[in-house]
Amino acid sequence: MPSFSESADVVICGGAAIGSSVAYHLAADPGFNGKVIVVEKDPTYRYSASALSAASIRQQFSSPVNIRISLHGIAFLRNIGAHLAVEGEVPSIDLHEGGYLYVASGEGASVLAANQKLQQAEGADIALYAAEMLRSKFSWLNVDDLACGTYGVSGEGWFDGWALLQAFRKKARALGVAYRQGEAARYILEGGRVVAVELADGSRIGCGAVVNAAGSHGARLAATAGVAIPVKPRKRYVFTFTCKGEVDNCPLLIDVSGAYCRPEGKRGSDGQMFICGASPSAEVDPDWDETAPDVEDVDWSFFEERVWPALAHRVPAFEAIRPGRAWAGPYDMNLLDGNAILGPAAGLPNLYLANGFSGHGLQQSPAVGRGLAEHILHGRYRTLDLADLGHERIVSGRPLTEANII
Known part of the structure; x- marks a missing residue:
């Protein structure tokens, strides 16, 4: 390895949930005694998707690899103390297994039923x-135009994403991982490998292997090594509102329109708070401005014209609500198929990609961190094969179809 001011066996670019999970799993591997450096440009994580997302987990996917990833994820979250406790202190992530509820009209019923059959076959606790x-179980739900729904009886719900991120980071540091503040600007190549990461201040960190977990910066960083990934940072809004009407035992509801909502916190004297949102149509999907991010830059007309009407139709109690605060955040969208791009980059075997999670990063972070650590240390995935999400499918233009992108 060439001489640099600092070097590590593995350098991880990006220290949010994915990067810190990789760092933790590397450091926790009993066969690894090397050095790991995580480069993170903003240790406050103010603009990180890990901190700004709706922080949920589900097995209701249509591809086996995504189902398996989230089955591992829920097992990890349920037993977080066994993994991420530091000096006997167990992280509190407020895991609430309230379930997901997907609903479908007549034309979508067959897809939902086929997905549920696959999910059950993989071991997920999903009911059709x-x-x-639906009317019997959720009396507040308008089912007049519905044919069916799929419900996560267990293993699905939501949690404190910020707390999970901090728990990964704290445990990684306790195991000896070093965190460096700085922006990974480009990769330095020599002999068909990445030999260093150059930071924005011009300093360089030598590396044996490098992980690109840079979130909204990931595609531009990969391009410095000649690696093209179809990932664009999109803007997503999360809105809150309070409803006084009775909407008891509400799961994370995914309407046929694509709008979603879920409870947030306990019901108070003013009613129950909910968070909600939706993905805009592709032709009006706004970019996240990485150069001047602004979490307060929210388009309230999107709530008033798209989200609220859909939710009020599905849950009549939502016709009378009090809107609350809202925020914007990044959504690193894989434009090819909406799935993560994982593993070695084609043609650069020591550059590992962890990009384009398309809103699934937090829930996939336990399995992705474990899988990439295995591949870096042992040359292959040993517990869960993530090859279906590899970079080769991007190079060859073979999308991994996933029907359940929110």
Whole structure:
């Protein structure tokens, strides 16, 4: 390895949930005694998707690899103390297994039923309910135009994403991982490998292997090594509102329109708070401005014209609400197929990609961190094969179809 002012066996570019999970899993591997450096440009994580997302976990995907990733994820979250406790202190991530509820009209019923059959075959606890069963279980739900719904009886819900990020980071540091504040600007190549990461201040960190977990900066960083990934940072809004009407035991509801909502916190004297949002149509999907990020730059017309009407139709109690605060955040969208791009970059075997999670990064961070650590240390995935999400499918233009992108 060439001489640099600092070097490590593994340099991880990006220290949010994905990067810190990789760091933790590397350092926790009993066969690894090397040095890991995580480069993070903003240790406050103010603009990180890990801190700004709706922080949920589900097995209701249509591809086996995504289902398996989230099955590992929920097992990890349930037993977080066994993994991420530091000096006997167990992280509190407020995991609430309230379930996901996908609903479908007649034209979408067959897809939902096929997905549920696959999910059950993979071991996920997902039930398929006809419209009348939905009405019975969720009396507040308008089912007049629905054919069926799928419900996560267990293993799905939401949690404190900020707390999970901090827990990964704290445990990684306790295991000897070093964190450096700085922006990874470009990769230095020599002999068909990445030999160093150059930071924005011009300093260089030598590396044996490097992980690109740079979030909204990931595609531009990969391009400095000649690696093209179809990832664009999009802007997503999260809105809050309070409803006084009775909407008891509400899961994370995914409407046929694509709008979603879930409870947030306990019901108070003013009613129950909810968070909600939706993905805009592709032709009006706004970019996240990485050069001047602004979490307060929210388009309230999107809530008033797209989100609220859809939710009020599905849950009549939502016709009378009090809007609350809202925020914007980045959504690193894989434009090819909406799935993560994981593993060695084609043609650069020591550059590992962890990009384009398309809103699934937090829930996938336990399995992705474990998988990439295994591949870096042992040359292959040993517990869960993530090859279906590899870079080769991007190079060859073979999308991994996933029907359940929110």
